[in-house]
Amino acid sequence: MYQWLVSKFYDNIMKDAEDKGLRDWRQMLLKNSSGDVLELGCGTGANLEFYPSTIKRLVLIEPNLHMCQKLKEKIPVYKMNNIEILNDKAEHLSFADASFDTVVCTLVLCSVSNLEKALSEIHRILRPKGKLIFIEHVAATNNPKRYRWQRRLEFLWKHIAAGCHTARNTEEAIIKAGFNMLELSRQSMRGVPPIVRPSIRGVAIRG
Ligand SMILES: C[S@@+](CC[C@H](N)C(=O)[O-])C[C@H]1O[C@@H](n2cnc3c(N)ncnc32)[C@H](O)[C@@H]1O
Numbered sequence: 487m488y489q490w491l492v493s494k495f496y497d498n499i500m501k502d503a504e505d506k507g508l509r510d511w512r513q514m515l516l517k518n519s520s521g522d523v524l525e526l527g528c529g530t531g532a533n534l535e536f537y538p539s540t541i542k543r544l545v546l547i548e549p550n551l552h553m554c555q556k557l558k559e560k561i562p563v564y565k566m567n568n569i570e571i572l573n574d575k576a577e578h579l580s581f582a583d584a585s586f587d588t589v590v591c592t593l594v595l596c597s598v599s600n601l602e603k604a605l606s607e608i609h610r611i612l613r614p615k616g617k618l619i620f621i622e623h624v625a626a627t628n629n630p631k632r633y634r635w636q637r638r639l640e641f642l643w644k645h646i647a648a649g650c651h652t653a654r655n656t657e658e659a660i661i662k663a664g665f666n667m668l669e670l671s672r673q674s675m676r677g678v679p680p681i682v683r684p685s686i687r688g689v690a691i692r693g
Pocket residue numbers: 526527528529530531532533547548549550553574575576577591592593594597598599
């Protein structure tokens with residue numbers, strides 16, 4: 487029931503953020519995707535319209551079955567070929583080592599239950615010099631007051647926002663997992679509550 491509710495209202499909840507800049511961030515970053523592409527936690531498919539038509543293969547991973555249903559309905563609209571949808575989790579990817587050129591995570595690394603495991607799986611399935619493209623809301627490490635509020639409200643937020651963590655240092659975790667930052671922007675995401683505004687986006691290269 488809860489997963490159905492999330493899938494039903496997700497696009498409405500995110501509309502303000504999309505209109506105030508998130509959609510533009512997606513469009514700019516996804517131009518960097520190429521070859522065999524894996525998107526993790528793709529939700530209702532907000533990134534689909536921005537994939538270049540030149541990519542070879544697109545695999546979409548989404549653990550919420552209701553979101554998967556929405557994805558299936560969207561795919562014919564974008565007339566995309568070579569798409570697979572898998573009801574899987576980022577922490578256990580059923581692919582051989584070095585089988586993708588690009589991995590895309592947008593607003594997902596906040597939600598995975600084990601961040602280190604998910605990043606080690608991403609590193610494993612990417613080819614050497616493969617790209618991790620990300621947009622993530624993160625811990626307000628340079629704003630102690632906001633960081634305190636993120637920590638205070640995290641427990642409650644996790645319950646209302648499907649397991650979303652408010653105070654993860656995702657930038658540090660990406661680097662620790664063996665990636666080098668090629669492009670990185672730190673900016674406040676507009677149209678969302680203050681505890682999930684601090685965000686990072688960019689491209690990291692598998693080292
Ligand atoms: C905030 S939504 C983001 C959806 C989409 N990526 C976007 O940019 O709008 C988080 C998504 O991550 C998915 N998710 C949660 N835990 C996950 C996991 N362990 N592995 C993969 N996806 C996960 C959720 O089902 C949900 O669709």
